[in-house]
Amino acid sequence: MVTKKILVVGAGIAGLSAGIHALRNGYDAEIYETHNLPGGLCTAWERKGYTFDGCIHWLVGTKRGSQFNRLWREVCDIDKLDIINHDRFMSIEGSGGKTLHIYSDLNCLEDHLLDYSPDDSTAIKEIIDASRVMSRIEFPLDKPDELMKFWDLPPILFKMMPMFKLMGKFSRVSIAEYLAQVKDPFLKEALGLLVPTGYSMISLISTLASQHAEDAGFPKGGSLQFARALESRFLELGGTINYSSRVKEIKVEAGHAKGLLLSDGIEAAGDIVISAADLYHSIYELLKGRYVTPLIKESFNDLPTYTSVQVSIGVDCDLSTEDQKLAVKLDNPITLGRELNDYIYLTNYSFDPTLAPAGKSVVGATLYSSYEYWEGAAKTRELYNEKKTQLSEQVIKIVEKRFPKAKGKIEVTDVATPWSYHRYTGVYKGAYMAWIVPPDSGRFKIPKQLPGLENYYQIGQWVEPPAGLPGSMLTGRQVMQIICKGDKKRFR
Ligand SMILES: Cc1cc2nc3c(=O)[nH]c(=O)nc-3n(C[C@H](O)[C@H](O)[C@H](O)COP(=O)(O)OP(=O)(O)OC[C@H]3O[C@@H](n4cnc5c(N)ncnc54)[C@H](O)[C@@H]3O)c2cc1C
Structure with a gap:
């Protein structure tokens, strides 16, 4: 059987993940990256002997055996990295010498916050209890939504039971809206500093939960070293990365993606093109705006981002x-x-x-x-x-x-x-994660394929907003699950 060739645009975390899963599943994979480094936004730079880290504050999936850890292990030797966990997620130093510590351990955090503001015990206990529950939940990440069948649902629903109550209560309210009930002004201010307040309350709960579970550490060496760990896995599996290779256009013939045109005029032919570059750039520049969907257009017009x-x-x-x-x-x-x-x-x-x-x-x-x-x-x-x-x-x-x-x-x-x-x-627009999706908009995602265009897939933070590193990595895995399914291959 002829091995299909997959061309990936971008060696960010999503592109590397897609490339690794392509190779693991018997495809040829070649990545084209405009820079001479892997990682994209997951990066760091040297200045006079110092390394300035430009990305990771916390990386979900650093605890051995956790759900995202299992997924990271497929794409890098995460267990060989030294992981630094913090006892305090953050200390907030307000005016007049007031300080609150956001301990990673939820028991310590609960005692500390209740000591500080007993009048807010209802909200404090609700947040802490929800975070405890969340720290024990496993999400159904193994299969992308695109491949879910109705018989997959009962076991998922059963596993997710504890989550329903949380989702009902917290997923439809933004952090700012929820915190309106907090009586103590400094506590309100402090809790509003942990995660941008436009996100749903579930984001704050998940952040506290993953800190408590020690599953959101900092990989020693920082962001670029982390990206290098994925690059190594890709190269060990026999993949090719073309650095300093900027893609100018995705070539399309008769409604099928056929390859890439690089900015130096060289063309690369392939059976499948996966764009792991920024979505706006992919849609409006690499595909010249020919396949814009109303959802993509509206999302870029209407949804805010954080910078x-x-x-x-x-x-x-x-x-x-x-x-x-x-x-x-x-x-x-x-x-x-x-x-x-x-x-x-x-x-x-x-x-x-x-x-x-x-x-x-x-x-x-x-x-x-x-x-x-x-x-x-x-x-x-x-x-x-x-x-x-x-x-x-x-x-x-x-x-x-x-x-x-x-x-x-x-x-x-x-x-x-x-x-x-x-x-x-x-x-x-220099966004550090994808859009802030309004809390009441349900499960928001951008389809990985475009109507009228075969053999083309798009992945990365924008298709699963707000994503971050684990979400971006996951889209690389999901796209290969979809491609394997289309080729009647069992995903490995
Ligand atoms: C300051 C900051 C802090 C962050 N902190 C965290 C954190 O603590 N935890 C966390 O989980 N996430 C964090 N994030 C978010 C996380 O970095 C991103 O969600 C994730 O890296 C996105 O990965 P991606 O592969 O989708 O996209 P990108 O990283 O944008 O990768 C796209 C790649 O495509 C390349 N490319 C683009 N156009 C072309 C072209 N025409 N030809 C060839 N190559 C091209 C780019 O150079 C890049 O390498 C942070 C981001 C920032 C900026």
């Missing part, structure tokens, strides 16, 4: 005894475009000594920032650089105030804006 700016700082001192994950109230709020930040998120990366030279430390500072603010500034290089310098000066003052040891010891700063992420990966 942030990250200032990374290399400090010539050891901060390993200092707090590691913080949200700190600002004396003077920072406005970046439409976004007003009255808190700044600080990550003291000393929990991973591989990211800085011995005795030195990396601090990352994150603020919300609209894409248009940086896109507009980027029209003039001087203005863009000036805005970056202004922001890093503000952040340096904040970091030196919060970590007095760092005063006068800052050796290097780097600002990554939504525009940087857009330029680097083509990601739509």
Whole structure:
């Protein structure tokens, strides 16, 4: 039997996952990536001996044997990575010296929050109980929705029983809406800082649940090393990655995807094309807008995304005894475009000594920032650089105030804006995850195939919003399940 050739656009986590599952199932797989590195948004960069991590805050699936861990093991040696779990998911330092610790352990968290605000015991207990239940639930991830048959449902429904009550209560309400009932203003503020408040309450519950289960750690070495682990698996299985190969167009003949045209004019022929590049770019540029569906069009028109700016700082001192994950109230709020930040998120990366030279430390500072603010500034290089310098000066003052040891010891700063992420990966409006889907819109997803176009599939964070790394990886697995099914092959 002739082996089918699958061409994958993009060596982000979704593209690597699709490539690995293609090879595991006996297909030829070749990936085309515009950069000379794997990972896409899951990346990091070096500056003067420091590694500035641009992605992972927490990676769901790091606990051996957990549901997502089993899926990660199919695409990389995740169990060989050192995983760092935090006792505190975050500490929130408000005005007037008020501090709340969001402990990863739900029992500690419950005691701490009840001590702080007994008047809010109803909401606190509800959140903690729901998170406990959630930490024990396994989701039906083994089969994509596209392949579900009605006889698959009874065992799933049975497994998901504990989830129904939670979904009924929390999936239709946003975090902001739910927190309106919290009486203590600082508790309300603090709980609203953990996950963007436009997401459904289920996102907050899942985040607390996965921290409690120690299933959402940080892989030592950071995001790029993690992406490299998938790249290694793909190469070991015999796949080819063409780096520095930008795809300009997906070639279509008689309604069938036939191959790729690269920006240097070279063409690559294949039996199947999977685009794991940003969805907007795939639809409007690589396919020239010929197969846009109303759902895709409306989603890009109507649904918001979150964008942030990250200032990374290399400090010539050891901060390993200092707090590691913080949200700190600002004396003077920072406005970046439409976004007003009255808190700044600080990550003291000393929990991973591989990211800085011995005795030195990396601090990352994150603020919300609209894409248009940086896109507009980027029209003039001087203005863009000036805005970056202004922001890093503000952040340096904040970091030196919060970590007095760092005063006068800052050796290097780097600002990554939504525009940087857009330029680097083509990601739509520099978004750090896919759309924020309104909590009442049910199970929202974008079909992986387009009407009128055969042999073409699209995957990645946008088809399973908001996705993140596990969701993106999963879409790579799902697409190969669908392709195997179409070829009457048993998915391995
Ligand atoms: C700042 C930040 C923090 C985050 N934190 C977390 C976190 O803590 N936990 C978590 O789970 N998720 C996190 N995420 C989200 C996560 O990184 C993304 O959801 C995920 O990486 C998306 O993967 P993807 O493969 O779908 O897309 P991408 O990573 O965008 O990959 C697309 C790839 O396609 C390539 N490409 C694009 N166009 C072309 C072309 N024409 N030709 C060839 N190649 C092309 C790009 O260069 C890129 O490599 C974060 C993201 C950001 C930006």
